[in-house]
Amino acid sequence: MMNKKYALAAFFSLFMFSGCVSDQQVMVAQYDDESKNCEQLKYELNSLGAKFEDAKDDSGLTGKNVALGIFFWPGIIVNENQSKKNASSVNDRIAHINKIYSNKCIGKE
């Protein structure tokens, strides 16, 4: 009976760890951004677009949030905050790269 209790507690702890959205924030401004050429900037913008979608997918009605809602509802708030931060950092980096791309490449292609 007691062993079952510990197994359940251990399972619950593991679940709490695996159910959390991880910190996937990116550095908004990087040292070599200004020295990148148009191709590199375009490639980075494309990959950031995919990353932004991934970050957005961690928010809302996701499997992790539904499960957390059943076992530990405050976890949903923590997850939502983290996914918002992840998406916001990617968004800021897109804006930063876009600015450099506009100055450097638009009208010169």
Added chain:
Amino acid sequence: MYWKGITSFLYKKGWLIPAFFLFLTSCATNSSNEVINKTAFNQNFSIEKVVVNDLTNNPMGSIDIQNRMQISIENEITSRQFNKQDNLQYSLIVNIRQYEEGSAFLRWVIPGMGETFLNIETILLDENNNPVSQLRTSRTIQGGGGYTAGAWKRVFDSVAKRLISDILTAK
């Protein structure tokens, strides 16, 4: 012996295991360090100048976060004696990207709400202003009650501590 006591207490109180893990994860510091110029990074250097920029787009905030960050980093540099004059003189450019003051009361009432959060990006420059390393450091206080009161200012010291230790340990 100390840890044995804690683990045996948690074992006896099975339900406390998840609570203990929740307590551990409620305050987290994350960081990354990308060394750009390994040769320059491995030299004996000191931090001579720290420039902090507030890029949070929140000029109406009641706290002078730029000044607080500056003081915390400079204190950490002094306490670790990372400012010896006979070494090469490098500088740190610190950009504060996000800061949320949060509220200990809200964290106590609803775990996950009232989060305190600080996120900075740093570039370490050598004597000729060439980049040596770039770092991202952030700290989040998501849960807890009264013992997290004052986290809004302690967060600057925690982040400064992690930033300087990241630079020192990577050497």
